[in-house]
Amino acid sequence: MLEKQAFSPETWKELILNYPKKKNKMESKKLLFLQKSKKTKKEDKKSLANSFFFPLLSLWIILVLLFLGSKIIKAEPEIVGKKEALGFRQLLPSPMPYPVNRKVSVTPEVSAKSIYIIDSGSMRVLYEKNPEERLFPASTTKIMTALVALEHYRTDQILKAGNTEVEGNVIELEPEEQMSVENLLYGLLVGSGNDAAFALSENYPGKTPGFVEAMNRKAQEINLKNTRFTNPVGFDEPGHFSTAKDLALLTAEAVKNPVFSRIVATSGLTLTDVSGTKTHYLKNTNELIGQVEGVVGVKTGWTENAGECLVSLAERKDARVISVVLGSTGRFEESKSLIDWTFQNFDWVSILPASYH
Numbered sequence: 575m576l577e578k579q580a581f582s583p584e585t586w587k588e589l590i591l592n593y594p595k596k597k598n599k600m601e602s603k604k605l606l607f608l609q610k611s612k613k614t615k616k617e618d619k620k621s622l623a624n625s626f627f628f629p630l631l632s633l634w635i636i637l638v639l640l641f642l643g644s645k646i647i648k649a650e651p652e653i654v655g656k657k658e659a660l661g662f663r664q665l666l667p668s669p670m671p672y673p674v675n676r677k678v679s680v681t682p683e684v685s686a687k688s689i690y691i692i693d694s695g696s697m698r699v700l701y702e703k704n705p706e707e708r709l710f711p712a713s714t715t716k717i718m719t720a721l722v723a724l725e726h727y728r729t730d731q732i733l734k735a736g737n738t739e740v741e742g743n744v745i746e747l748e749p750e751e752q753m754s755v756e757n758l759l760y761g762l763l764v765g766s767g768n769d770a771a772f773a774l775s776e777n778y779p780g781k782t783p784g785f786v787e788a789m790n791r792k793a794q795e796i797n798l799k800n801t802r803f804t805n806p807v808g809f810d811e812p813g814h815f816s817t818a819k820d821l822a823l824l825t826a827e828a829v830k831n832p833v834f835s836r837i838v839a840t841s842g843l844t845l846t847d848v849s850g851t852k853t854h855y856l857k858n859t860n861e862l863i864g865q866v867e868g869v870v871g872v873k874t875g876w877t878e879n880a881g882e883c884l885v886s887l888a889e890r891k892d893a894r895v896i897s898v899v900l901g902s903t904g905r906f907e908e909s910k911s912l913i914d915w916t917f918q919n920f921d922w923v924s925i926l927p928a929s930y931h
Contacts, residue, residue: 670695671893671922678919682911687881687901690818691916694826694887694894700916705819708800709900712875712883713743713766714821715808720763720837721828722788723774729756729833732848733777735769742807744769745845745854752848756833760845763837765856766874768807775806782806793820796827810879818898825872825885825896838871838887839863861906862886866913872896874905888913893922 673693681701689703699705727733732754735747745767747753753761753773761770775785782805789803798820804811816824828834841864845854862869868890875883882905886897895916899909 670924671891672696672925673698673700673893673920674923675700676919676921679915682908682915684899684908684912685901685903686899686905686908688818688898689900689912690822690898691912692822692826692896693920693922694829694896697826700895700920701912702819706800706817708815708817710810710814710877710880711808711816711821711900712810712877712880713808714816714873714875714883714885714898714900715803715806715814716762716766716771717821717824717828717873717885718789718792718803719771719774719785719806720759720834721824721831722778722785722792723755723759723762724831724833725792726778726788727755727774729754729759731755733758733773735773736776738772740769740772742768742809745856747773747854748852751852753845754848756837757845759833759837760840760843760856761854763834763873764840764843764858765854766859771807793824796823798823808875808877808880810877818900821885821898821900822896825887825898829872829887829894829896835871838873860884860886862910866910869913884909886913888917890917891922893917893920 673696687704688707688709689701690699690705691701692699732752735749735751735753737749743766745761745765747761747767747769755774758770758773761767762774772782775782778785778788780787785806786803789806793801793803798816801816801820801824802813804814808814829838838860840858842855842857845856846852859874860869860871862884863871866888868888869886870889871887872885875885881901882899882903884897884899884902884905886899886909888895888897895913897909897913897916899905899912902908
């Protein structure tokens with residue numbers, strides 16, 4: 575049985591006033607607990623979702639990689655199958671035509687001391703006569719002059735002609751006339767201008783002696799065993815010599831340069847200096863250009879000691895033939911006869927192994 579307890583009026587008043595406050599505190603604690611519980615549940619749900627999401631994402635990535643990997647692995651046999659079906663034809667370079675001698679006619683009688691004719695694709699010798707006899711090359715020297723200039727200068731570079739009077743064939747450059755390297759190369763190879771040659775050599779580091787050293791270095795680089803230069807124009811000097819074989823090899827190297835090939839194939843043009851006020855009309859010294867089928871260059875030469883010289887490039891039957899004639903008394907007629915004879919007596923055929931067909 576509960577014991578009754580008596581309170582004074584002041585105590586009752588205090589109890590009544592404090593009771594709601596205690597109740598509110600308890601409710602606040604209860605509310606705070608409920609809020610924390612809800613938050614904990616949300617976090618638990620989020621944690622649960624994350625625990626499922628990341629493994630699923632990882633699994634999805636693995637499946638994608640496996641799928642792509644199978645595609646890559648399957649692709650390789652398909653490509654190999656195509657190669658086998660095509661016999662690798664689309665992957666191998668086209669076979670280069672090779673000259674085969676038909677022996678239709680005898681070699682024409684010529685006066686030239688030395689002759690060398692090659693197929694520039696296979697480098698097969700088609701005809702030769704004293705190919706390694708050292709002779710004065712005359713202005714065929716300028717093939718090397720052009721090659722060194724093309725390797726050193728930009729074609730749009732402007733050079734200044736010298737003040738020294740130049741002997742021999744010239745394009746009549748005026749003292750200190752300024753002209754682009756490309757125009758000087760036209761003057762050198764089309765007009766065979768000695769003044770154009772010296773304009774190129776005098777602006778080289780070390781001037782003309784340095785340029786000639788570069789010519790001889792280039793000769794060694796491309797394995798010209800019987801060639802030596804002492805000047806850039808082709809003057810007859812002791813120690814300045816070449817052979818028909820070396821000039822053919824030199825030309826095969828030079829025609830790889832598209833600028834050189836374009837210039838030597840030009841029949842004629844008018845050059846101007848940088849100001850456009852001075853003009854020089856040039857006609858190619860190679861009379862075979864435009865007159866003999868397929869002839870597209872390269873360079874003439876003549877001195878009293880060298881005789882008539884001509885290096886020619888002819889294109890027929892999808893082939894390119896380089897012909898060198900040195901020490902001739904009729905370089906154009908003899909070169910034409912030799913070029914015609916070459917294409918009459920040789921066919922260019924594609925020689926393939928049986929498995930290639």
